[in-house]
Amino acid sequence: MAIVAVGSLAYDSIITEKESRERILGGSLSHFANAAAFLSKPKLVGVIGDDFLDEDIKFLKKKTSSLEGVERAEGRKSFFWKGKYSPNFDERESLATELNAFEHFDPKVPESYHDEDYILFLANIDPVTQSRVVDLCAGARLSVLDTMNFWIEKTPKELSSVFKKVDAVIINEEEAAMLTKTPDLVKAGKILMDREGFKFLILKKGSNGVMVFGEDYIVSLPAFPVDPVVDPTGAGDSFAGAFFSYLDKHGMDLSCETVKTAAVYATIVASFCVQGFGVDGIDSVSDEDIQNRMEDFRRASGF
Amino acid sequence: MAIVAVGSLAYDSIITEKESRERILGGSLSHFANAAAFLSKPKLVGVIGDDFLDEDIKFLKKKTSSLEGVERAEGRKSFFWKGKYSPNFDERESLATELNAFEHFDPKVPESYHDEDYILFLANIDPVTQSRVVDLCAGARLSVLDTMNFWIEKTPKELSSVFKKVDAVIINEEEAAMLTKTPDLVKAGKILMDREGFKFLILKKGSNGVMVFGEDYIVSLPAFPVDPVVDPTGAGDSFAGAFFSYLDKHGMDLSCETVKTAAVYATIVASFCVQGFGVDGIDSVSDEDIQNRMEDFRRASGF
Numbered sequence: 001m002a003i004v005a006v007g008s009l010a011y012d013s014i015i016t017e018k019e020s021r022e023r024i025l026g027g028s029l030s031h032f033a034n035a036a037a038f039l040s041k042p043k044l045v046g047v048i049g050d051d052f053l054d055e056d057i058k059f060l061k062k063k064t065s066s067l068e069g070v071e072r073a074e075g076r077k078s079f080f081w082k083g084k085y086s087p088n089f090d091e092r093e094s095l096a097t098e099l100n101a102f103e104h105f106d107p108k109v110p111e112s113y114h115d116e117d118y119i120l121f122l123a124n125i126d127p128v129t130q131s132r133v134v135d136l137c138a139g140a141r142l143s144v145l146d147t148m149n150f151w152i153e154k155t156p157k158e159l160s161s162v163f164k165k166v167d168a169v170i171i172n173e174e175e176a177a178m179l180t181k182t183p184d185l186v187k188a189g190k191i192l193m194d195r196e197g198f199k200f201l202i203l204k205k206g207s208n209g210v211m212v213f214g215e216d217y218i219v220s221l222p223a224f225p226v227d228p229v230v231d232p233t234g235a236g237d238s239f240a241g242a243f244f245s246y247l248d249k250h251g252m253d254l255s256c257e258t259v260k261t262a263a264v265y266a267t268i269v270a271s272f273c274v275q276g277f278g279v280d281g282i283d284s285v286s287d288e289d290i291q292n293r294m295e296d297f298r299r300a301s302g303f
Numbered sequence: 304m305a306i307v308a309v310g311s312l313a314y315d316s317i318i319t320e321k322e323s324r325e326r327i328l329g330g331s332l333s334h335f336a337n338a339a340a341f342l343s344k345p346k347l348v349g350v351i352g353d354d355f356l357d358e359d360i361k362f363l364k365k366k367t368s369s370l371e372g373v374e375r376a377e378g379r380k381s382f383f384w385k386g387k388y389s390p391n392f393d394e395r396e397s398l399a400t401e402l403n404a405f406e407h408f409d410p411k412v413p414e415s416y417h418d419e420d421y422i423l424f425l426a427n428i429d430p431v432t433q434s435r436v437v438d439l440c441a442g443a444r445l446s447v448l449d450t451m452n453f454w455i456e457k458t459p460k461e462l463s464s465v466f467k468k469v470d471a472v473i474i475n476e477e478e479a480a481m482l483t484k485t486p487d488l489v490k491a492g493k494i495l496m497d498r499e500g501f502k503f504l505i506l507k508k509g510s511n512g513v514m515v516f517g518e519d520y521i522v523s524l525p526a527f528p529v530d531p532v533v534d535p536t537g538a539g540d541s542f543a544g545a546f547f548s549y550l551d552k553h554g555m556d557l558s559c560e561t562v563k564t565a566a567v568y569a570t571i572v573a574s575f576c577v578q579g580f581g582v583d584g585i586d587s588v589s590d591e592d593i594q595n596r597m598e599d600f601r602r603a604s605g606f
Binding site: 217218261303 | 567
């Protein structure tokens with residue numbers, strides 16, 4: 001079994017109240033692979049520019065099982081994002097979004113990626129492109145997409161159309177409220193499950209945890225209490241990476257019990273993400289660190 | 304062991320999008336006793352007016368072990384509150400607050416209430432009165448107070464002074480943010496524990512669950528997913544009633560494990576509160592209903 005992940009590879013400049021970082025490795029795929037790699041190194045489909053550093057290629061090689069689907073756009077720069085977080089990380093302001101190579105991203109899924117059964121993860125990109133990739137990957141055992149407020153507002157029809165094609169989505173509470181016109185998350189989750197016919201729906205609530213709606217269950221978990229938070233960038237993609245790597249390692253079983261354990265595991269891996277800048281928080285931890293924090297989480301929230 | 308609870312007895316008129324109720328039994332003590340009664344019927348200290356109905360006295364008798372500390376203020380009416388909830392219950396507007404008998408509430412704790420060891424629960428009343436009651440109840444094994452945004456704004460000094468006298472507090476996320484000037488709840492909880500020297504702190508997050516900060520632990524739990532919500536009035540007092548009845552039944556053990564199990568139990572009892580108007584949601588359930596929902600909660604959130 002394997003995971004094929006399609007999304008962005010980027011450089012991020014991040015400003016927080018205490019510290020800042022210039023042009024560190026970011027993008028949904030970097031965070032996704034970083035978190036998935038403990039259990040299942042994914043195969044990536046993405047695009048980088050001329051400026052993408054050898055050390056970052058090396059990092060991605062370590063975290064993935066194939067980069068064959070990552071192309072370099074000659075004459076263009078990599079996707080660049082600059083953002084500033086409020087002192088308590090409850091808001092963030094985008095100071096710059098330069099799509100560069102990503103603007104013309106035309107995902108090509110290498111033949112070799114179809115050699116074994118796989119989960120298809122579509123990180124947040126425009127729904128038309130997502131739809132095209134789903135068509136290219138008709139053989140995927142499970143297809144999942146992430147999206148964002150921008151596409152919900154600007155391309156609701158296209159998004160609705162790709163919703164019909166995938167098995168599951170991963171969204172946050174703001175997006176769930178926008179999609180259903182209700183801030184009541186239990187209600188919103190049920191509405192989306194009924195309306196879209198998903199196999200499951202992951203509803204991320206940041207520091208308030210996560211819910212997973214299945215065909216005949218709701219899983220609800222708190223977050224692992226982290227203090228201090230250093231940089232929340234990539235926490236959602238890290239959660240997704242860890243979650244789907246767990247499902248991949250457990251035969252894509254979608255029973256309540258396996259999905260819940262996957263969500264517990266992903267909560268722990270994602271909690272390390274926010275404790276460092278960019279990919280550092282997760283990259284610096286060992287399997288043992290994860291196991292130890294699982295025990296701490298069990299003490300705080302297990303029953 | 305026993306619980307002595309001091310607070311309000313009231314009539315509430317409640318307007319929700321779907322339904323309304325006129326002058327139903329409310330007040331912190333009604334909800335607290337309603338939830339506590341499954342494990343430990345509390346002794347109440349409160350005040351009612353001329354208009355307080357016999358059937359409501361009968362209800363309270365069923366849920367408590369003594370009403371000796373409840374006095375009737377001749378010539379006055381009972382505390383009355385009228386409020387309207389937004390369609391999704393995320394906001395509420397007070398349309399009327401008539402303190403009536405409660406305005407001159409001068410709590411007297413009957414001698415008999417000191418006959419056995421007890422937990423003292425001070426529901427949300429003005430901190431000067433709370434402070435006086437704590438002094439009257441110097442023999443309490445554990446003293447806990449609830450408060451609200453009004454007292455944090457209007458009488459911060461008085462509140463700070465009574466904080467020093469009690470063992471624990473129960474507040475919500477808005478109140479924690481006001482008291483610490485930070486919306487980061489993990490940070491806020493730690494600040495309050497350090498600053499006030501509480502034995503523990505309960506931080507209620509509504510539909511996002513609850514955290515309990517102890518001297519050497521943090522417990523964090525999600526809410527039980529309820530849909531539809533009928534009337535959230537009294538959910539916090541119900542949580543407190545169930546939580547302290549559990550501690551009372553378990554020797555006031557403040558270990559992480561007992562506190563966590565108390566919080567799980569209280570989450571379930573409080574989840575029934577919001578499914579009916581006033582005290583109806585909890586009053587209509589059996590021990591078996593609670594056990595069954597505990598199993599549902601374990602399936603959704605236990606690990």
